[in-house]
Amino acid sequence: MDPLSIPLIPTDSNKPSPEFFQQFEKKFKALADEKRLEILYEITRQGSVCVCDLSETIEMKQSKLSYHLKILLDAELITKETKGTWNYYQLNYTELNTLLSEKLCCVFRADDE
Amino acid sequence: MDPLSIPLIPTDSNKPSPEFFQQFEKKFKALADEKRLEILYEITRQGSVCVCDLSETIEMKQSKLSYHLKILLDAELITKETKGTWNYYQLNYTELNTLLSEKLCCVFRADDE
DNA sequence: TTTTTATATCAAGAAAAATTGATTATAAGA
DNA sequence: TCTTATAATCAATTTTTCTTGATATAAAAA
Numbered sequence: 001m002d003p004l005s006i007p008l009i010p011t012d013s014n015k016p017s018p019e020f021f022q023q024f025e026k027k028f029k030a031l032a033d034e035k036r037l038e039i040l041y042e043i044t045r046q047g048s049v050c051v052c053d054l055s056e057t058i059e060m061k062q063s064k065l066s067y068h069l070k071i072l073l074d075a076e077l078i079t080k081e082t083k084g085t086w087n088y089y090q091l092n093y094t095e096l097n098t099l100l101s102e103k104l105c106c107v108f109r110a111d112d113e
Numbered sequence: 114m115d116p117l118s119i120p121l122i123p124t125d126s127n128k129p130s131p132e133f134f135q136q137f138e139k140k141f142k143a144l145a146d147e148k149r150l151e152i153l154y155e156i157t158r159q160g161s162v163c164v165c166d167l168s169e170t171i172e173m174k175q176s177k178l179s180y181h182l183k184i185l186l187d188a189e190l191i192t193k194e195t196k197g198t199w200n201y202y203q204l205n206y207t208e209l210n211t212l213l214s215e216k217l218c219c220v221f222r223a224d225d226e
Numbered sequence: 227t228t229t230t231t232a233t234a235t236c237a238a239g240a241a242a243a244a245t246t247g248a249t250t251a252t253a254a255g256a
Numbered sequence: 257t258c259t260t261a262t263a264a265t266c267a268a269t270t271t272t273t274c275t276t277g278a279t280a281t282a283a284a285a286a
Contacts, residue, residue, distance in 0.1 A: 016220075022147050024150055024221075028145035028146075028150075037138060038142075047238080051234095056236090062234090085232045087233065099213070100212070100213065165261085177246080199263045
């Protein structure tokens with residue numbers, strides 16, 4: 001869901017609605033953590049990773065990793081795919097590319113394939 | 114200062130240094146607040162504003178406004194110019210455009226003039 | 227079917243960030 | 257000089273977020 005597709009409800013002097021700002025707040029909050037940026041970096045690099053892969057690259061215990069992945073997932077910056085016992089995470093290209101500059105390409109975002 | 118100019122210190126397997134991620138954490142944290150996004154939106158719209166202007170557009174008491182402006186300033190997303198008793202704030206175009214997508218133009222970022 | 231592996235979730239405590247009202251500093255005006 | 261206006265900062269409190277270890281769930285393997 002494209003965050004910019006949220007209608008700019010004309011309240012006072014055409015200012016966007018509180019919901020408009022809240023949507024972005026949620027997404028930037030998800031990005032606003034060193035550890036989550038590192039996770040995003042790894043997903044950008046590796047393409048599709050499971051929690052077990054990540055816990056090898058990133059020094060972090062499993063429950064913590066799951067906690068941070070959930071925040072990225074809830075902000076719709078990444079997506080999840082379950083295969084048996086494994087959960088694979090990948091970038092949500094559309095969302096990240098709507099949000100982030102092309103200059104951040106290949107660090108925290110990538111072009112869709 | 115361009116955040117991407119921070120050297121990607123090759124630690125383990127060329128992964129960027131903790132400092133690299135921390136810089137972005139700080140900038141995204143500054144963006145990760147509904148009220149600060151509203152402030153940024155107003156500065157984007159109005160170009161250069163003083164605290165007194167903002168407290169008319171945004172319902173927020175003066176000390177709170179100063180607090181949030183300082184966070185945006187410390188993250189180098191905006192700049193400050195003092196003229197007499199007034200402090201005028203404006204966008205740091207370079208920084209915002211390095212960080213944010215062109216799709217966010219005219220909401221939270223703008224092209225330099 | 228029992229065990230192991232992968233991962234999510236929960237509850238409690240710790241840490242960080244936000245809010246508030248008061249105070250301070252400084253410049254401009256009377 | 258005395259007063260007013262602009263805006264930063266401080267200390268105390270509240271709120272939010274993060275971390276941790278334990279537990280739950282569900283699939284795969286033995």
